[in-house]
Amino acid sequence: MPRPDLMKGGAVALPSTEGPVTPVTTPEGVVLSFRTASFASRLAALVIDFLIIILAPVVLVILYILLPFEHLKFDNVKMDHPAIQALFILFVLIGFFLRSGYFMLFELGPRAATPGKRVMKIRVISHDGGHLTPSAVITRNALREVELYLPLTLALQASVNGGWVSLVALIWTLTLALLPLFNTSRARLGDFLGGTRVVHVPRERLSFDLAEQAPVTSPGLTFTPEQISVYGEKELGVLEEVLREKRATTLRAVADRIKARIGWVEPKIASDIPSDEAFLRAYYAALRAQLEGRMLLGRRRKDKFDE
Amino acid sequence: MSEAANEKPPLQLKSQKFREAREKDWKALAKQIDRAENGGLRKFTTEELLDLPVLYRSTVSSLSMAQSISLDRNLITFLQALCARAYVYMYGPHARPGVIVRDFFLRDLPRSVRALWGELSLSTLCLVLGIVGGILMCMADPSWYDPLVGGMSQGRDLNASVDDLRKTIGGSESGEPLAAFSVFLMSHNTQVTLSAFALGVIGGLPTAFLMIVFGMSVGAMVWLFASRGLGPDFIAWLSIHGTTELTAAVIGAAAGFHLARRIMFPGHLTRKAALAEAGRLAGTAMLGAMLMLVIAGFIEGVARQTVTEMWARFTFGGVMLVFWLAYFIAVGRLRKPRPPKLSHEVGHAQT
Secondary structure, eight states, rough: OOOOOEEEOOOOTTTTTOEEEEEETTTSOOOOEEEEEEEHHHHHHHHHHHHHHHEEEEEEHHHHSSEEEEGTTTTTTTTTTTTHHHHHHHHHHHHHIIIIIIHHHHHSSSSOOOOHHHHHHHHEEETSSSSHHHHHHHHHTHHHIIIHHHHHHHHHHHHHHHHHHHHHHHHHHHHHTTTTGGGGTTTOOOHHTTTEEEOOOOOOOOOOOGGGSOOOSOOTTOOHHHTTTTTOHHHHHHHHHHHHHHHHHHHHHHHHHHHHHHHHHOSSSSGGGHHHHHHHHHHHHHHHHHHHHHHHHOOOOTTTTOO | TTTSSSSSSSSSSSHHHHHHHHHHHHHHHHHHHHHHHGGGGGGOOOOHHHHHHHHHHHHHHHHHHHHHHOOOOHHHHHHHHHHHHHHHHHHHHHHHHHHHHHIIIIIIHHHHHHTTHHHHHHHHHHHHHHHHHHHHHHHHHHGGGHHGGGOOHHHHHTTOOOOHHHTTTTSTTTTTTHHHHHHHHHHHHHHHHHHHHHGGTTSHHHHHHHHHHHHHHHHHHHHHHTTTOHHHHHHHHHHHHHHHHHHHHHEEEEEEEEHHHHOOOOTOOOHHHHHHHHHHHHHHHHHHHHHHHHHHHHHHHHHHHHOOOOHHHHHHHHHHHHHHHHHHHHHHHOOSSSOOOOHHHHSSSOO
C-alpha cells in the first residue's frame, strides 16, 4: 500500500478500495490508484473467453450441418471441389484466429478487453501510464502459448502416456501459469513482459455531499473543538458510510458511541434533543470541516490514534 | 448570512465550493465516456471531440485537487473511477490507424529487428545447424526421414518415385488440394514461430531446440529430393516462399532468445524492468514475423503454383530475400541519434 506523500498530497490509496492496488502515474502526472483485478475475476474472464473459443467452431459446424447447402455436403462432392476447398480454408483460418488472434484483436479494440474481461469489468492498461501499445498487447498474448497452451498440452500428454518428463514439465509450466498468485500486482508472465497490468475499472455513482445537508444552525448541535478532535480521517470515512447507508440500528449504535466518547450532554428540553441522524450529520460536518482545515495546512490525521 | 433567502445552506467548506464549481464538468465527462464506450465516438461532433480531452484533463486535475482538499469519500471514489475509465479510454490502444501503421512499418519494426542482431545470428546458426544436421542424419541413415518430417510430408516420403516427387513441387495441377494444405502449413508455421518466441521465457534452450528441429525437417526434405536428383528443383521451389518464411521464423526465434537473455542477464535494470523492456522490443519484432508469415502464406498459395520455371522461382525467392534484408537493414535509420531504448540494446554484450 503506497504511503501518503505529504509533499504531493496525492497518491493516497483509498481505504475503501479493498485488495491490492496498482498505482499508475498518468501522463498528466496524477496518480490513479487502480484496484488490481483479482486472480478469481481474471480466471472467470478466461473461462468465459474459452467457452466462446470452444463453442464458436461447434456452432459453426452445427450451422454447416443444419443449413440446406445440399451441393456442399461431403457425400455429394469430391474433396477437391473448390467450394469444399474454400470451406476448409475458411475453417482452418477461423480456427487459427480463435487460437492465436482472439485475445489480441479484442484487446487492441477501443475497450482493451475481451468479452470475458468486459463481463468481469476488468481492463488491460499499460503499467507505465502511457498508451497501451499494439506490441505490448501482442507480447502479453503471445505468452499465453507458454502459460496456457503448453501446460494444457503437457497435462494431456501426462494423462495419456504418464511419462515423468511431461509430468515435470507440467509442474514447471504450472508454476509459470500460477505466477499471478505470487506477486502483489497479480500480473502473469505476459503482463510483466508486455509491461501491462489488468485492473478493475468499475463505475461509481456520484452521490450528494453529506456536509451540504447538515443542519447548519440548529441550537443544540454545536461542538467544542475538543469534542471534535477525538477522531481522524478513517473514522470520518466510516461515519460517511453509516450516514449513506442510513440503517436505524447502526445509526443509533454509532451515535451512542460517539456521544459517550465526546462526553455529550443532551439538551434539557425534550424537543431540542436531535435525532440520531441529525446528530451524526452535524458531527460529520463539524469533523470534516476541522479535518479539511488541517488538511489545507498540510497536517493530515489518519485516524484517532494519530498524533 | 446574506443568502438566507436560499433554501440551501450557504457553502462552508472549501471542498464544497470546489465541488460546486467543477461538478458540471465531471458529469459531462461521465456522459461522454458512456457514449464513447458504447461505440458512439463517430457520432461526436467536432466540438464534442475537441472537448473530450479538455474535460478529461480538468477531471484528472479535479481528482488530484480533491485528494488534497476533500475528505468526502464518495466524491473521491467517484472521481477515481471516472478518471480510471476515462484514462483507459483515452490511453487505450486505439490511435489513428494510419499513424500506427506508418510508425510501425517505417520505424518500430525495422529498428527492433536491427536491435536483435546478435540473437538473429544465433537463431540463424540454429536453423543452419538443423538443416545441415538433417541432411547429414538422413544421409547416414534414411530411416531418420520419417520422424523428422512427420505429418507434413504430404506424399513426399521415402517410397515416392521421382515422378511423384516432381509432381509435388510442380506447377498447378488441377484437382490437388494444395491451396488448403498450404493454409494448414501456414498456420502450422506461424504456431512454430509463436512457440519459438514464447519458449524464450523459459531459458531459451527450448527455442534453440525448436529451431534445430524445424531446420532438420527442412534438411531432411532437401536430402530426399537431392537423393533423387531433384535438389536444385526443390530448393528453387522452396525459395519462393521459404525465403520469407524462414526469415520470419529466424526473427521469431531471435525475439525468443532476446527474452531469454534479458531474463538471465538483466544488466543494470531490475529483472522485472528488463523483462518489460525486452518484451516490448521482442513483441514488435514478433508482430513483424507474424505478418511475414501471412505474406509467406499468400506467396505459397499463389506464386508457388503459378511460377513454375526454375530460374523464375530462384529470381522470385531472391528478390523477396533481398527485399526483406534491405527493409530490415535500411529502413527507419535516423540521421541524428535520438535516445530510444533500442540504441542501448545494441550496445549490450551478447550471450
